[in-house]
Amino acid sequence: MDRQAGQPRRSPDLAWLITGPLAVLAIVLTAALAVSDSRLLYRWPIALIVFAVFVGSTFGALRLVVGRQGFLITVNEVPLVLAFYFLPPVTVVLMVTLATLLTQLRRRLSVAKVWFNIAKSSAAAALACVVIKALPPIEGVGPATWGVLLIGALTYTLVTAIAVVGVIGLLQGRRAGEQTARASVPGLLACIANAAIGLIFLITLVSTPWAAILLAVLVAAGVSVYRSYAEFFRQHRTLADVYNLTRVISEAGQSTSLIDQLLVRLRALIQSEYATLWMPARGRYPEVLLTSRIDDAGLLDLSYTPRSVRARVEESHRSVVVSPRSNTDADLRPALREAKIKDVIVVPLRSGSTVIGTLEVVNRIGGDNSFGVADVQVLETVAAHAAVAVENSRLMERLRFDAYHDRLTGLPNRKRILDALAAATAVGAPGEVVVVLVFDVDGMRDVNESMGHAAGDSVLVEVGSRLKAAAAAGALVGRLGGDKFVVTERADSAEDAVRIAADLRLALHAPMVLGSLTLDVDTVVGVAVQSGRDGDAEALLQHADLAATAAKAVPGGVQMFHPALESRAVRRSGLAADLRHALEAGELEVHFQPKVTLADRRLVGVECLARWNHPAHGWVDPEDFVAVAEHTGQLGRLTQFVLREGLRRCRDWAGADRPLAISVNLSSRTLADPLFPELVEQLLGEYGVAPGQVTFEVAESGLVGEIERALPTVVRLRQIGVRLSVDDFGSGRSSLSYLHRLPVQEVKIDGSCVQGMATSAGDLAMVRAVIALAREFGLSVVAEGVESERTLELLKELRCEVGQGFLFSRPLPFERLEAWFGLRTEAEHTPTGEIRRLRAVP
Structure with a gap:
């Protein structure tokens, strides 16, 4: 989104802090000069001629730009030398004041700048006249006169330079003032040369007044030649700058410095206060909005261009310039006044016939300057090169990105993951292990079949986003394809890796909203670790994948890889089709x-x-x-x-x-199926079996951590009338807290505890505690794994009710x-x- 507000600048009204003292100084010194020499219209024909020359000298000025300001280096010293020699001091001050006023009105500057320039010139002329009055009187046109007139000219130039440095430093800061001071040094040197020319004119005119005709012809010819040379030099410099800029764009086209180089150099080339590149969001590329500002080293994510101007370019597919010198698009000038900018050029960046963005410059530096046709042509030339460079850069970036990233989620793909794993296993710190976690999203087939593949894609994108947000800062999160994701990072131990897997799985477990539906996303996680530097990235990823497959049958959904899974996986790979056939054929x-x-x-x-x-x-x-x-x-x-x-x-x-x-x-997955109770009710009616004759056994580990998901199905089953038994109780993370939350009627003690109670005091204590607690909750107890008469006797002593095991019968x-x-x-x-x-x- 564009931000039209920029960094606040100091008000130009602060220039009065310098303009006021200069004006007071000019008035005081002029009054003092009038007292000492009351002549005013003395030699008025010469005064008119010198006045005309002084005004005309501004047309041959050299323009310099420092910071946000532009200023002129003129040949004013030539008429000043003549004025100091021929005219009274008060006349000199009035002539300079009137000439400055006339030139300022022609340049259409702001009121503050007009008064500053008048005060500056008047004070400089008055001080120069005071200095000349303090020196020995002028007699003849000898070397002594040269020195006096040269000092007067230098005084005028030095005072104007100090005033300019002061006002720019006040408005734009110390750094801009120092730049202005350095830029003023050539002006002092030019002052000496101009004064020398003025002295030559003076000597010639004193020798014969008729020389004025020849000097006028010489000046006219010189001005014409100078203007032609200045225009040629300007065009040559512009062409060289454009060439250098396009070369920089080509060289930076494949690097991240392209936009920085483009905007900084473009701003300097056009002499604008701001240069902006804007490109709207396209596909996976976000919006680009960057601006180079004259007093900032970096790029800013804001725009000073009014939105209406940019919209005109998008609609018309042409360049738009809004300035006092341009009559086209004049209806946009109110938008510029509202945005408090002077002028703007916006040119389109084109890819074929499509506008892919805009290149913009705002505020031509210099109060009397504004953008013109030549500036539009330069900007369009740069824009053509920039559009090609940006498109090439995007194409190369897209090709590199697509080669190593998944198109749907934007996460690293299998190739990128393998490369990262190879690098990670090659370098490792002592005591660290490289961890690979493969996440398999459950139920994607059901989502695709019931809600469509677009919804399935949304689920996968959300899973990737959640994994990326929950993973550690140094972790690599990627997608292997289908419904499998991978996370690789370093951990202190295998136990720590399992903990990380469980935490990430829990982070994915929050409900996911798709339109008007809310889905519960469940995953299983396979964990593989590799310590040392001899790891095979492909094998490590395969091990984690095998562990993820095994995790589907493991309570808790997290499985660490062990070698037995590899040999079992080879066998299981051939059973899938056979199992489907066996179910269909009733085998x-x-x-x-x-x-x-x-x-x-x-x-x-x-x-x-x-x-x-x-x-x-x-x-x-x-x-x-x-x-x-x-x-x-x-x-x-x-x-x-x-x-x-x-x-x-x-x-x-x-x-x-x-x-x-x-x-x-x-399975705990079956309990997560909201349609399962309806199937049970249907089958009970079909076979005519009383619900109380049916007990569903769910492993303890399948309930711990899954209570919230299982609860609706369990409650519905209880309403139907079937019984629920907690199977393998005591085999893992035993938690009795859910026994009073679920409508269970039975606890089935894990066979490993039952088999060990005859020889292990700990197992005996566990069985005793479970039976006692179940009795307190009013639950029946079943002991599985009864394989000896001694175990049977102990269970009877503990008043266990029901048992099963090899002592009675095998299945x-x-x-x-x-x-x-x-x-x-x-x-x-x-x-x-x-x-x-x-x-x-x-």
């Missing part, structure tokens, strides 16, 4: 593990577990194909298959007057479970003492 099986009461070993239910006998690989580890199902989006179908089979058997058992409850394992297919039922029924009809216990089924 998976459901096995059932009995749950019995520990007091009397009465069968009360079964846990339904999926099993897969692969035609080539044999029995596949459930952990492997469940992870494949999660990774390939088949987990929902797998869960539905197990639930259907369990409900079908539950219905059959109830029909055979053997009512048994069933338990089905749920069994339906046919073997039916045989187990038959054995159980036979045992119940055997006289007591013949069979004392039910043997476990192998």
Whole structure:
């Protein structure tokens, strides 16, 4: 956005602090001169001639620019030498005052500048006359007269120079005053030369008055030649400056100094107070608005150009100049007055027929100067070169950027990440590890299918932004492609890397608003670390990717890489298509593990577990194909298959007057699915099973940290009437705080704690505490992993109600479970003492 307000400058009215004393000095000295010599109209024809020469001398002035001001070096010393010789002092002062007033009115300066110049010239002339009066009287045109007249001319020039230095230093600061003082030195040297010329004219006129005719012809010819030479010199200098500027633009075209070099040199070339480059936002390129100001070393992000002037250029595709010397676009002059600027040129930067921006100069330096046609031509020439350089620079930048960055998010791509990893693993401090975190965004397929790919892209862009904001300052955040992101940084240890991964995953977990919808974005994180300098960047990234895949089956969603994942990944890579076919063809099986009461070993239910006998690989580890199902989006179908089979058997058992409850394992991802309760309700009605006969088991680690997301689904399931069990309780970050927040009815103690309670006091204490606390909350307790009679006895002493494990039975297919039922029924009809216990089924 343009900012039209600039840095405040000192008011020109402050010039009266110098103008006033100069005027007083001129009046006092002139009065003193009038008292000492009352002649006024003495030799008035000569006075008119000298007056005309004095006025005409300003037309051959040399213009110098210092800071915001322009000033003239004239040949006033020539007529002054004649005036000092021929005219009375008061006449000299009045002549100089009137001539200065006339020239100031012609230049149309501000009131403050007009009065300053009049006061300066009058005071200088009066002081010069006083100095001449103090010197020996002028007699003849000999060397003594030369010295007196030269001192008078130097006094006039020195006083005017001091006044100019003083007013510029007052208005623009000490630095500008010092620049003006240095620029005035050539004027003092020119004063001596001009005085010498004046003395030659004087000697010639004293010898014969008729020489005035020849001198007039000589002066006219000299002025004409000087003007021609000055114009030629100006054009040559402008051409050289334009050439140098375009050469600098070409050399700086591939560097960040292009705009700096362009604006600073352009401002000096056009002699403007401000030079601005403006380019609107295009694609991934933001708006460019930079201004070089005459009294600032750096570039400013503001503009002094009125918006209406720039809009005229955008609409008409032509250059616009608004100045007192230009009659075109005169309707824009009120906008300049409102912005408190004098004149402006705005030319378009073109790429073909498209206007890609503007190049602008504001305020021609020098109160009587303004921009003209020649300035527009120079600016258009520079703009043509600048547009080509800017477009080439943008093209090269875009090519370099696209080669190493993702087009959608703008983050570094895989190539850039690998290069950074290679450099990071080559250099490392002792005790540091290089950390690679791969984030896999969950549910992107659902977002794309339900809301469209544009919404999916928005989710990915937001994930990238959140990762970049949450990552450490020295971290590199990139996108591998698809729904995978990567973060690389250094850490003190592998444990620290896992903590960083968990923190970043939590930062991504906040709800995301897309239009009128709010989404919960979940991710899993794979962690790989490399210490030392022998790391392979490609392998390190692959390890983190494998760990991210494994993290989908891990409670908490964060997995550190270990070598076993690599060998398992090779096998899992071939299972995805086979699993899909197995689900479609019904090749998976459901096995059932009995749950019995520990007091009397009465069968009360079964846990339904999926099993897969692969035609080539044999029995596949459930952990492997469940992870494949999660990774390939088949987990929902797998869960539905197990639930259907369990409900079908539950219905059959109830029909055979053997009512048994069933338990089905749920992933934390399933609990995050808001449609899952409706599916459960539908299947319960389809199979005619009472909700209380169904228990869903969710791992403890899947609930810790996920309570807020799981709570709506859990509450809905409870409303349906199914039971909820906290599985593997005690296996990880045990937290009892959520037990009173969730409508759970059961706690299932992790098998590792149960198996160790006979030999470990710590495990025994853990089991005792869980059972006691569950009883306080009114929850039933199930102990899994019961594998010995000693463990059974301890659990009975602790009054644990239900157990399951190899002591009773392994998970069994339906046919073997039916045989187990038959054995159980036979045992119940055997006289007591013949069979004392039910043997476990192998």
